[in-house]
Amino acid sequence: xxxxxxxxxxxxRFGGVVAVDGVTLAVNEGELRCLIGPNGAGKSTFFKCLxxxxxxxxxxxxxxxxxxxxxxxxxxxxxGVGIKTQVPSLFDGLTAMEGVVLxxxxxxxxxxxxRRAVRALERLEVGDLGNRRIGLLAHGQRQLVELxxxxxxxxxxxxxxxxxxxxxxxxxxxxxxxxxxxxxxxAIVVVEHDMQFIRTIAHTVTVFxxxxxxxxxxxxxxxxxxxxxxxxxxxxxx
Amino acid sequence: MVGFRxxxxxxxxxxxxxxxAVLLPRYLELFTLINATVFVSMGVLALSLGLIWGFGGILCxxxxxxxxxxxxxxxxxxxxxxxxxWAIPLALALPTAVAAALGYLMFYGRIxxxxxxxxxxxxxxxxxxxxxxxxxxxxxxxxxPLGGFNGIPGTPPLNVPFDPGTxxxxxxxxxxAVLCLxxxxxxxxxxxxxxxxxxxxxxxxxxxxxxxxxxxxxxxKMALFAVGGFMAGLGGILFANCVFVSPTMFSLSYAxxxxxxxxxxxxxxxxxxxxxxxxxxxxxxxxxxxxxxxPNLLLGALxxxxxxxxxxxxxxxxxxxxxxxxxxxxxx
Ligand SMILES: Nc1ncnc2c1ncn2[C@@H]1O[C@H](COP(=O)(O)OP(=O)(O)OP(=O)(O)O)[C@@H](O)[C@H]1O
Ligand SMILES: [Mg+2]
Numbered sequence: 001x002x003x004x005x006x007x008x009x010x011x012x013r014f015g016g017v018v019a020v021d022g023v024t025l026a027v028n029e030g031e032l033r034c035l036i037g038p039n040g041a042g043k044s045t046f047f048k049c050l051x052x053x054x055x056x057x058x059x060x061x062x063x064x065x066x067x068x069x070x071x072x073x074x075x076x077x078x079x080g081v082g083i084k085t086q087v088p089s090l091f092d093g094l095t096a097m098e099g100v101v102l103x104x105x106x107x108x109x110x111x112x113x114x115r116r117a118v119r120a121l122e123r124l125e126v127g128d129l130g131n132r133r134i135g136l137l138a139h140g141q142r143q144l145v146e147l148x149x150x151x152x153x154x155x156x157x158x159x160x161x162x163x164x165x166x167x168x169x170x171x172x173x174x175x176x177x178x179x180x181x182x183x184x185x186x187a188i189v190v191v192e193h194d195m196q197f198i199r200t201i202a203h204t205v206t207v208f209x210x211x212x213x214x215x216x217x218x219x220x221x222x223x224x225x226x227x228x229x230x231x232x233x234x235x236x237x238x
Numbered sequence: 239m240v241g242f243r244x245x246x247x248x249x250x251x252x253x254x255x256x257x258x259a260v261l262l263p264r265y266l267e268l269f270t271l272i273n274a275t276v277f278v279s280m281g282v283l284a285l286s287l288g289l290i291w292g293f294g295g296i297l298c299x300x301x302x303x304x305x306x307x308x309x310x311x312x313x314x315x316x317x318x319x320x321x322x323x324w325a326i327p328l329a330l331a332l333p334t335a336v337a338a339a340l341g342y343l344m345f346y347g348r349i350x351x352x353x354x355x356x357x358x359x360x361x362x363x364x365x366x367x368x369x370x371x372x373x374x375x376x377x378x379x380x381x382x383p384l385g386g387f388n389g390i391p392g393t394p395p396l397n398v399p400f401d402p403g404t405x406x407x408x409x410x411x412x413x414x415a416v417l418c419l420x421x422x423x424x425x426x427x428x429x430x431x432x433x434x435x436x437x438x439x440x441x442x443x444x445x446x447x448x449x450x451x452x453x454x455x456x457x458x459k460m461a462l463f464a465v466g467g468f469m470a471g472l473g474g475i476l477f478a479n480c481v482f483v484s485p486t487m488f489s490l491s492y493a494x495x496x497x498x499x500x501x502x503x504x505x506x507x508x509x510x511x512x513x514x515x516x517x518x519x520x521x522x523x524x525x526x527x528x529x530x531x532x533p534n535l536l537l538g539a540l541x542x543x544x545x546x547x548x549x550x551x552x553x554x555x556x557x558x559x560x561x562x563x564x565x566x567x568x569x570x
Contacts, residue, residue, distance in 0.1 A: 085450070094443060
C-alpha cells in the first residue's frame, strides 16, 4: 500500500499551549481513518496544519513522499486535498449551486462544472436546495452543502472535521452512507465523536490526547481499551 | 452565454450612455456640460471602488491615489509628447502597476482590513503632500512642470489620435467620457460573470473557503485591485480633460467622497455607486453655486441622512421597493 499523506513529528504550539505535540501518522491511499479524542486534544489543529492553514512549529508533512510542510492552503488543495472544517465555512451570500460550481470551476469548464455540481448536490440528497441562498439554510443542510463543495472536485484525500455535528439522525445516516461510498474512490480522514457512527464506518481509529497519538488500532480494540475510556471519562464510550 | 439579466443591465446602461452622449450636448450649456463631464469622470472612479469593495471586499480608502496618478501621468506625458495618443496607455498602465504593487504589499503581507484602509488612505495623502510640494522650476518631468498646489493648468485635452493639431472640443470629450463610463460598467458586469469575478465574490464571502478550494486568494485580490486601479486611472484621465490636474485629485476630501458615493448609492451594486456619485455631485455643486450652504456641510448631512434612511444604499432600496410593489401587484 502506498502512503498518501504522512506527518513526521508534527508540532504546533501557540505560545505556552502545545496543541499538537509530535504527531507521526500515515494515511494510505484509499484508507478510511477515524480520529477521535476529547475536546482540545488537537484534532482540528492537526488538520489545519495538514491543509496549510497553520505553519507547523515543528516536524514535517509529506504528500506522496513530497515535503509539503511549507505550502499555502490553496497549494495543498490543488494537490487534491479537500477539507470540511469544524466551523462551517461557506459562501453565505451565494446559492448552493453557485457555491458548488465554484468548488469545481477551478478544474473544469462552466458546463462540466455545472453538471458536476448538480451531481454532487444530488449525491447528498440536497439537489432541491440548488437555488437557495446558503446563508438561509438550516444548519444540517449547510453541512451537507459544504460536504458537496468538498466532494465535488473529487479530491484524493477528503478531510472531515466533525461532519455530522448538528445533523439530525436521518442526516447523519445519510452522511455515514456517503462517507462509505466516497471511500471507494477517495481516502478519507474523519473526526467524529459519535461512537456508533465510527463503528459503522471506520477501519482504523487513531486516538488523540493532549496533542499526541494515544493509540491507533481497529475500532473494536480501541473502544475496549481502558486508556481510551479514561481520556473520554465523562463521555459515553459504549 | 452572458445571461438575460446581465445582458439587459448592460444593454440599458449602454443605451443610457448613448442617449446621454447624443442628447445632453445639445441641451446643456457649455459650462454645465463640462461639469457633467467632471461628474462622469468621477462616476468612473466611483465604479472602480464599487467593484473592488462591493464585489471583492477590498476596503480601499484611497482609490483617489490611482485617479490622481492617472490624471498626472496623462498631463505630464501629453505635455512631453506634444500628443495625447501615447499618453493614454501610459496613464492607464501606471496606476494599474502601482495598484498591483501596493496590492502585492498588502495582500501578500496579509494585512487586516483596517490596516488596508489606513495604508490606502495614507498612500493617497502622501501623493497629495508630494504633489503639493512640487512648486517651482526644479520640479519638472521633461518639459512639464508639476506646479505644486496649482497643479498643471495647461493639461492638454485629447487630440485626434496621432494628430496633435486637432484637439477635441468639450462636447466631444463629454461623449467620450460617457461612453467610457458605459463601457466600464459593461466591462465590470462581464468581469463579474467570469470565473475571475465569481471567485472574487466568493473571496469576499469567505476567504478561507475560497483558499481551501484551491484559489490563490492573494493573487486574486491583487489582480482585482489592479483592475480597480486601471479604472480609477481612466477616471483620472477623463477628469484631467475637463478640469486640469492638481493635488486635489489625491485629497482627503476627494478620497472621502468616493466612499460616500459608494455607500449612498449602494455597496454590492455597480450602478449604485455611479448614481450616488452623480446625484451627490450634482446636489453639492448646485448648493455651491447658490452659496447658501457650505457644500461639505451638505455632503455630510446627505451622508448621515442616507445612512439612517437608506442604510443599504439608494439602488438596493429602490430595487427592493420595486420588487415588493411588483409582488403586491401580482397578488391582487
Ligand atoms: N489559534 C489558536 N491559538 C491558541 N490556542 C489554540 C488555537 N487553536 C487551538 N488552540 C488550542 O489548542 C488546543 C487544541 O485545540 P483543537 O481545536 O485542535 O482541539 P480539538 O481536538 O479539535 O477539540 P474539539 O473536539 O473541541 O474540536 C486547545 O487547547 C485549544 O485551546
Ligand atoms: Mg476540533
